[in-house]
Amino acid sequence: MSVGMPGPPAPALAADQQQAPAKIRRAVYAGGVGNFVEQFDYGLYGYMAPMLASSFFPGGNSAATVMSTYAVLAVACVFRPLGGTLVGRWGDRVGRKKALLWTIVMMGVSTALIGALPTYQQVGFLAPLLLVLIRTFQGMISGGEYVGAVAFIMEWAKPHQRTYYTSYASNSCFLGILGGAGVAALVSTAFEQPVLESWGWRIPFLAVLPLSLLGLWLRSRIEETPEFMRETEGGTNIVKAPVREALREQWRPILVFCGASIMLAILSYTWVTYYPEYLTSNVGLTRSQALLSNLISVAVLMPLLPLAGKLSDRIGRKPMLIIGALACIFLVPLAFAIGEQGSFTAAVGSQLVYIVPEFFLTGIVTTCSAELFATRTRFSASAIAYNSSFSIFMGVTPFIAALLVDGFGTIYAVWAYLAAAAVLALVVVTVFMKETYRSELGANKFA
Template sequence: MAPPAPLAVKAEDPPPQGMSRAVVAGCIGNFVEQIDLGLYGFLAPVMADSFFPSGNHTLSLLSTYATFAIGILVQPLGGVFFGRIGDRVGRRAMLTLTISLMGLFTACVGILPTWDQVGVAAPVLLLLIRVVQGIVHGGEYGGALTFIIEYAPRRRRGLFMGYASMGVFGGLLVGAALSSLVSALLTEDQMSSWGWRLPFLVALPLAAGGLLLRRRVAETPAFLAAIEGDAVPEESPVMETIRRYWRPLLTFSGYAMTNAVLSFVWVTYLPQWLSDEGGLSRSAAFSSNMLSLAAYLPLLVLAGLLSDRVGRKPMLLAGCVACVVLVPLSFRLAQNGTWGWAVLAQLVYLVPEFCIAVPATASLPEMVPTRVRVTATALGFNVPFALFSGTAPLISTALVDWTGSLYSVWCYLGGLAVISFFAVLFGYRESAGKDLSGEGEPVAGTVPATVGAS
């Protein structure tokens, strides 16, 4: 008689004690990280003239977005550095380090001197902080997703990734809310001179609370089992990932690029376009985006549940099609020039977001084994997101400035969605219900029991 597969059975056991705390501990870092990214994206039009005074607001804004893009471009370095810690020392140790650094450097943005105070040193300091933040963010996201998915029951990993995504978009919502609140309470002169600093300082107490929470949570069962079974990487985790698991990383990159541009155009570029070109005030543009983010949060849980039932692949394919069909409709509605149409436009924009974000988040950690999961997940996310998300507001601003049409952004996004459709169709093998302990192969009978299970 064949021996049982103990780790596969373990994945079906009841969740360990303290699972809720573990999920919150995993999400808190993403929450703080996305507050920082959201603040920078929302406040870029205000910060631009403080760090890049050129007499040309568009040029200053492009310079600010370029700094934002550079901070994201270095994220793969964080995946390499922090991924090694996560795969060799442990997920918990890595995550306590990243959340401490994130809170510290986000708060540093709020106390930076401006061009008028220190001249060219101001944008240099901003760039240095963004680079360090990018490296830290590059380790945090992959580690947090690994931490949560290794705690999740096999039949509900999509649901748990929905919770992880709530941390991401919840952070963006808080960033939008803080930006909107400060903009509403202060005059334009106050906002430009010192008001934009206040929201960045909020990250410090949030990170401190997250650090205390993470220190009280145990290491993941999957990593402990890997240590007991001596299943840690024998070589550099990044080298093993590239040598043995380049196919799932390449496939994931093929559809993650659409997810990256889709998300960052929505949360960073579209509010700026609505206020600069769409006829809305800055506060109205922020509030319309904030409302659509709030509407999206409960849908993330539904998307996770649906991906557990029907599988990741059908939802990813539907999301690519929705990008091509519904994004131009969303842009058409946004050009009507009122707050109500702006909200409706962003709700339409949510349809492809709903289909893509959570299934994509769940798919990559499921395609790689425990011993290199932090490194592989960090690299898999950071490379396409570094290339496409950080540059999304910059490219969008340049395209609209060049063509004079918001539809040029749709042409860019639609082209990526077509490529992603074929990457999913021909390259992605359904990962819902697969055993996390092995080489990404499904345990016999798990996929039929998971996809479509009641």
């Protein structure tokens, strides 16, 4: 495959970006805050799964009730492609900013509603039904939030520094997960177990509402992206049916992204959502130890992601993805073996090994979710691609991981699941993917 040579950016766009670094920073903050809210909720839901299980499902087999909680997460993610497609269509027609203003408000409200739901002991089976409905709505909204935020940041980014800037979108996700882990650990430490299971778990969910209002304020202060304004100047190039056009003209990059991104979804959400529960239930660490070990590894990865972004902007997307896939195959089982030693130090060490493939994959997959697609249908195409692969596997992975460990009795069954996705990614990236790191942002890379 040939590597596209850099195309000259529109003079007005280049000048605007060179003269207004403060605007780019505001765009990063505005785009990232929604990712933070989304992943704060997602991480919190995963970390608090045992408490949620006892509140919303009938008692009995503890493993079954926790898996039921993960199943709710999986069901919600199944609806992300539908929601992402609807939000993406809106974002391509009326602009990134307007779509993202609505998504952050609706995410905050739906997360806060979880904290106000009645329990199974109070209303019976109505409790899990309400939980499923709210998570489903939230999943639909989240399906457009992340890809829209990434497109927003990338369309503000300086040419040939796209992954560096979008690495902060990835960091906002990890910061949200870090916040979810920290709050979960704080609440778990501050309250006795009966209080935590009774009402203490509600506090972090309710706290998301003011966070979303802060995000609304940040997004209201930034203009529409220069790239979108240039592409739709005068309203003459706005696509009437962006979803249909994306499916007709960009189906190849959609399939390429799907094949390349599944491994990262499995890698990341085994780590941040399931692994702390595994360390607690199967290895013997206390819940606070498991959460703290996870928090440390996330904190170590975050400052490394901008460095990974700079490396990718220099050597390309494909080499990073290939190295990351190989690391999934060969380093993850080593990480699991270290964690099986059963100490807090071993838990930290295992996750420090685990973040090596995260370093090579996280920001690059984020960049590809926008960079593979043309500007006029970027929101719609990236929503279809991201939610048809990453989001679905993000949602089902904690449930599948718990099912695999329960069925096979070993964490290495999860590694086999990840390795299969990594082999698929290696084939897709090496054979079908075109290099995009020096291509013009607005063009269809597979035309």
